Amino acid sequence: MPDTPIPKISEVIGKRAREIRQESGATQEDVAAIARDCGMNWDSGRVSQIEQGRSSMSVETLIVLAHALGRARNQPVSLWELIEILPGGRDGNVIIGIDMVTTNQARQWFLGDPVATLDRSRRMMNRDHIGARIVDVMVDLAERGPGVRDRSDALFRLADALRSTGSMEQRIAHKIGVSTDAIASFSILLWGHSIREERDKRTPPGAAPQKRGQITRVLTQELEQSIETESARRAHQRHDEKDS
Numbered sequence: 339m340p341d342t343p344i345p346k347i348s349e350v351i352g353k354r355a356r357e358i359r360q361e362s363g364a365t366q367e368d369v370a371a372i373a374r375d376c377g378m379n380w381d382s383g384r385v386s387q388i389e390q391g392r393s394s395m396s397v398e399t400l401i402v403l404a405h406a407l408g409r410a411r412n413q414p415v416s417l418w419e420l421i422e423i424l425p426g427g428r429d430g431n432v433i434i435g436i437d438m439v440t441t442n443q444a445r446q447w448f449l450g451d452p453v454a455t456l457d458r459s460r461r462m463m464n465r466d467h468i469g470a471r472i473v474d475v476m477v478d479l480a481e482r483g484p485g486v487r488d489r490s491d492a493l494f495r496l497a498d499a500l501r502s503t504g505s506m507e508q509r510i511a512h513k514i515g516v517s518t519d520a521i522a523s524f525s526i527l528l529w530g531h532s533i534r535e536e537r538d539k540r541t542p543p544g545a546a547p548q549k550r551g552q553i554t555r556v557l558t559q560e561l562e563q564s565i566e567t568e569s570a571r572r573a574h575q576r577h578d579e580k581d582s
Contacts, residue, residue, distance in 0.1 A: 345391070345432055345433065346391060346432070346433045346434075347395065347432050347433065347434045347444065348391040348392070348393065348394070348395050349390075349391030350391070350421060350432050350441065350444075351388075351391070351395060351400070351403075351420045351421065352388050352389045352390055352391040352392075352393070353389070353391070354419070354420050354421065355388060355389055355403060355407060355420060356389040358407045358410075358411060358415060358419075359385075359389075359407060359410060361411065362407070362410045362411030362412075364410035364411070365382070366382040366385040366386055366389070367381070367382040367385075368410055369385045369403075369406045369407065369410055370382050370384060370385050370406075372405070372406040372409045372410065373385075373402050373403075373405075373406045376402050376405065376406070378398075378402050380402075388403065400417055400420070401417075403420070404416065404417055404419075404420060416448075417448045418445045418448040418449050420448075421441055421444050421445045421448060432444055433501055475523075476496060476519060476520075476522070476523040477489060477492050477493055477496060479523040479524060479526065479527045479568070480492035480493075480495055480496045480523055480526035480527060482527055483495070483526040483527045483528065483529070483530045484528075484529065484530040485530040486526065486530060492526065495526050495530065495531060496522060496523065496526055498531075498532065499522035499525055499526060499531065499532035499533075500518075500519070500522045502532050502534050502535075503518050503521070503522060503532075504534070506533075506534060506537075506554065507521050507522070507532075507533065507534070510533065510554075510558050510561065513558060514558065514561065514562050514565065516565060520565065521533060521561065524561050524564050524565055524568070525561070527564060527568075528560060528561065528564050533557055533561065536557060537550065537553055537554055537557055540553050540557075541553055
């Protein structure tokens with residue numbers, strides 16, 4: 339099973355920008371120089387950040403990027419062209435904020451279609467079968483995680499963990515006997531981010547697959563213990579509420 343997270347809009351635009359630049363034979367410095375002619379304080383490092391999806395995409399940045407790429411290849415680049423379409427014209431998905439939309443929908447917005455109103459609680463999970471009460475419980479758990487500032491921050495971290503859910507999380511969920519949603523929630527509670535990010539954080543550079551497997555097993559044990567502790571805490575809380 340593929341274990342590829344859904345890309346963010348900045349990552350999609352960055353990848354497409356890199357493709358256009360490379361196809362034109364231009365360097366990152368070439369694109370930066372054109373942007374500087376437009377009054378932007380860009381260098382090759384700034385272009386590299388954009389191409390890696392690590393730079394915020396303001397309207398100004400998008401317009402200058404399209405202009406610079408168009409100048410570089412001697413053919414105008416439209417904004418909608420910066421939204422990648424998969425080979426064969428197939429549609430894909432992309433994350434905008436904490437919502438998942440199709441690349442075709444995003445392209446249509448660039449072409450002038452009105453941007454649909456997004457419901458925060460529904461889009462955060464992108465799963466119609468999850469009820470509002472379960473969502474509240476998940477966010478309550480995430481809100482107690484290390485470094486989580488407030489409920490809004492918990493919501494965004496949880497959405498990011500859910501977005502990165504793949505075969506690893508599914509295997510762990512099956513082993514423990516819980517849902518992948520629970521894996522995401524308790525990961526934020528324990529570490530403030532997804533189990534995938536925690537695994538990568540603990541894995542030394544160049545580590546063998548066996549080492550990554552050992553770390554994953556340790557993290558699984560920590561998750562299982564946290565789930566048992568939380569279950570006991572809630573059971574004790576219900577008992578106290580019943581007696582009061």
